[in-house]
Amino acid sequence: MDRVTTGIVSAACHFPQQRRSARELFAEEGLGLSPDTAARLGIEEVPLCTGHQGSELAVAASLEALARANVSGADVDVVVDYTIWPQKWMVPVWNMSGEVQKAVGAEKAFTVGFSGGGATNFLVAINFAAAMLEADEKMKYALLVAGDVTIPGNRVLNPEDPVSIMGDGGSAVLLQRDAGRAVLGTELLSNGANHDAYYIPGGCLVNPEDPALYRMVLDKSRYDGAPKASAMLDQARRVLDQAGLKLEDVKYVVYPNISAEDQKAFREAFGLSPRQICTSNLKTHGHVQGNDLVLNYLSLAEGDVREGDYILMCSHGMGFLAGVSLIRI
Amino acid sequence: MFAKIGILEAAYYLPPKRKPLTEIFRDEKTPETALAANVDFQRDIGIEAVHVAGEESASSVALKACRRVIEKSGIDPKEIDLIMGFTSIPEDYIAPTWSAAGYIQKEIGAARAFATAINTGGCASYQQTLKSVCSLMTTNPKINLALLFAGDKVPALNHNYYPITVVCDGGGAVLLKKNHDRRQILSVDVITAGKLHDVWWVPGFPNRDPNNAKDHSWMHVAGDIGRFNTEVIPTNLFMFRKVIRGALQRAGKKSADVKYYIYPTFSSWDQRAFCRAFTIPPDKVFMDGLQRHGHLQETDMVIDYVDALDEGHIHEGDLVMLVTNGAGFSWGAALVQH
Numbered sequence: 235m236d237r238v239t240t241g242i243v244s245a246a247c248h249f250p251q252q253r254r255s256a257r258e259l260f261a262e263e264g265l266g267l268s269p270d271t272a273a274r275l276g277i278e279e280v281p282l283c284t285g286h287q288g289s290e291l292a293v294a295a296s297l298e299a300l301a302r303a304n305v306s307g308a309d310v311d312v313v314v315d316y317t318i319w320p321q322k323w324m325v326p327v328w329n330m331s332g333e334v335q336k337a338v339g340a341e342k343a344f345t346v347g348f349s350g351g352g353a354t355n356f357l358v359a360i361n362f363a364a365a366m367l368e369a370d371e372k373m374k375y376a377l378l379v380a381g382d383v384t385i386p387g388n389r390v391l392n393p394e395d396p397v398s399i400m401g402d403g404g405s406a407v408l409l410q411r412d413a414g415r416a417v418l419g420t421e422l423l424s425n426g427a428n429h430d431a432y433y434i435p436g437g438c439l440v441n442p443e444d445p446a447l448y449r450m451v452l453d454k455s456r457y458d459g460a461p462k463a464s465a466m467l468d469q470a471r472r473v474l475d476q477a478g479l480k481l482e483d484v485k486y487v488v489y490p491n492i493s494a495e496d497q498k499a500f501r502e503a504f505g506l507s508p509r510q511i512c513t514s515n516l517k518t519h520g521h522v523q524g525n526d527l528v529l530n531y532l533s534l535a536e537g538d539v540r541e542g543d544y545i546l547m548c549s550h551g552m553g554f555l556a557g558v559s560l561i562r563i
Numbered sequence: 564m565f566a567k568i569g570i571l572e573a574a575y576y577l578p579p580k581r582k583p584l585t586e587i588f589r590d591e592k593t594p595e596t597a598l599a600a601n602v603d604f605q606r607d608i609g610i611e612a613v614h615v616a617g618e619e620s621a622s623s624v625a626l627k628a629c630r631r632v633i634e635k636s637g638i639d640p641k642e643i644d645l646i647m648g649f650t651s652i653p654e655d656y657i658a659p660t661w662s663a664a665g666y667i668q669k670e671i672g673a674a675r676a677f678a679t680a681i682n683t684g685g686c687a688s689y690q691q692t693l694k695s696v697c698s699l700m701t702t703n704p705k706i707n708l709a710l711l712f713a714g715d716k717v718p719a720l721n722h723n724y725y726p727i728t729v730v731c732d733g734g735g736a737v738l739l740k741k742n743h744d745r746r747q748i749l750s751v752d753v754i755t756a757g758k759l760h761d762v763w764w765v766p767g768f769p770n771r772d773p774n775n776a777k778d779h780s781w782m783h784v785a786g787d788i789g790r791f792n793t794e795v796i797p798t799n800l801f802m803f804r805k806v807i808r809g810a811l812q813r814a815g816k817k818s819a820d821v822k823y824y825i826y827p828t829f830s831s832w833d834q835r836a837f838c839r840a841f842t843i844p845p846d847k848v849f850m851d852g853l854q855r856h857g858h859l860q861e862t863d864m865v866i867d868y869v870d871a872l873d874e875g876h877i878h879e880g881d882l883v884m885l886v887t888n889g890a891g892f893s894w895g896a897a898l899v900q901h
Contacts, residue, residue, distance in 0.1 A: 371564075
């Protein structure tokens with residue numbers, strides 16, 4: 235019997251109207267933006283919210299994704315959250331997926347959310363959602379959602395030696411059992427030794443009192459030392475091998491918008507030509523966690539991608555979690 | 564639906580220090596909003612004392628449970644393919660940015676695994692986790708051994724979850740193995756009522772009183788007790804019926820086939836209401852945990868299952884249902900064939 239596959243039937247992003255330039259954000263955080271840093275980052279501006287509107291961003295993206303697929307919220311079987319930044323109230327007692335479920339009218343659904351892994355959390359969501367749809371013939375649609383809003387004053391990641399500038403945004407992807415652009419496989423590998431290389435040290439059971447600790451921090455030496463490109467390359471070869479494919483068979487690659495420097499290192503490790511990877515959103519959005527992958531997937535979908543093309547979605551998220559999904563258009 | 568996936572082993576850890584309920588009610592304020600049930604919350608709840616983690620962290624109680632389950636099973640942690648956290652209350656560091664899954668991976672040396680965590684479902688997160696993990700084990704030939712864990716530590720002055728229960732600190736861990744003939748997970752059914760998402764929550768650090776750093780109430784659960792009484796309670800048994808039927812139908816079983824139930828240890832009146840509504844004799848539900856330790860969030864499903872097994876309530880050939888509800892609000896039921 236042929237294996238049932240799950241496919242992407244639609245996707246959408248929703249970003250706040252308000253934008254702020256990299257130079258302004260650096261100034262707000264008491265930093266100077268040198269030409270060298272600006273070139274390394276490759277980010278000119280990011281979208282941002284006033285106040286916490288993560289749920290609203292996720293709901294808007296969800297409604298758009300459902301509308302693009304002409305699917306009613308009432309038909310959704312599971313809502314899967316891949317947000318990384320703290321939400322309106324504390325996760326996991328509360329999770330925005332319930333609010334999204336209510337807003338889109340997904341009354342028969344259940345909700346699931348995943349924590350950790352930075353941008354790779356999107357691939358974790360795809361992996362589990364596809365598995366649930368494939369394992370359960372009673373399920374048809376999974377709505378994957380995120381709404382990431384950065385902590386105010388915490389947009390420059392690792393101010394001492396900036397790694398990225400983080401924007402706000404939401405995204406949603408609708409998966410369908412046995413239809414759409416097939417998710418042929420996902421490979422994930424984590425290294426728990428880096429569980430605290432990219433995290434928020436305060437605002438929870440450990441360090442509950444010091445506001446200075448309520449911000450995303452990055453251990454740059456461990457970040458630099460993590461085998462990001464090689465781990466993704468290993469995962470890519472594994473997922474391609476299972477499908478009887480090679481890296482040369484991949485037409486395009488979707489990758490996060492961390493920085494120009496990071497994208498270049500990734501492109502070189504994978505031996506990709508500049509036209510095989512979407513880099514244009516980096517300049518205008520900065521890094522918006524897992525939403526990057528949806529934004530860049532949409533840009534790709536609007537390009538010259540053709541039915542039957544193979545694409546990879548690759549990500550390294552701190553945790554440390556490297557992941558790759560193989561999609562057939 | 565699922566491949567042959569069985570519970571290889573399960574274990575828990577409770578911190579040694581106990582705090583009597585008299586002291587909990589002395590130290591923590593009980594809201595004055597009336598209960599829907601005609602009971603006296605403090606007198607009738609049925610819990611004697613709860614365990615408190617004190618200086619132990621949420622991650623460390625989870626780690627101790629993981630080490631126990633690894634020791635009980637005799638596996639090598641390097642065999643583990645997937646580590647999945649299912650803690651349903653705030654951990655050492657803030658979620659969803661962080662989960663304890665990576666810490667556990669590092670500490671036990673599960674080098675080939677990937678680690679992540681479910682952050683939904685409240686006390687029904689165990690069933691959501693079973694659904695997610697069993698689906699992945701079914702569809703992915705490379706995922707053969709999964710470690711599920713939770714570690715719960717509430718803030719020192721937030722054990723009183725009026726009007727529902729009084730909570731205990733502790734951790735639980737479960738190993739799932741593919742092609743394991745015993746304790747096979749036949750089916751899982753879960754549902755969420757997102758319209759009730761804002762009945763039970765924890766405000767979080769941005770909602771603290773910035774002028775009073777010592778006030779940690781932003782880490783305490785907050786509930787809309789009025790809506791709990793008028794919207795959750797009337798829905799509760801209907802949703803339980805739905806997931807119980809769903810799990811039975813998926814497995815091709817009838818309710819009469821179920822020999823034993825694992826149900827959360829919220830309160831004596833809640834346990835009675837469950838048995839009455841589904842005409843289940845009380846001796847078919849593991850209830851002893853209530854008096855011993857009160858409610859351990861999602862870990863009720865692990866600790867009560869382990870104790871029911873160890874104390875001879877579950878026998879070879881029995882069909883066991885693990886059923887619960889949780890914040891969100893979610894309901895879940897899982898059928899395990901012994």
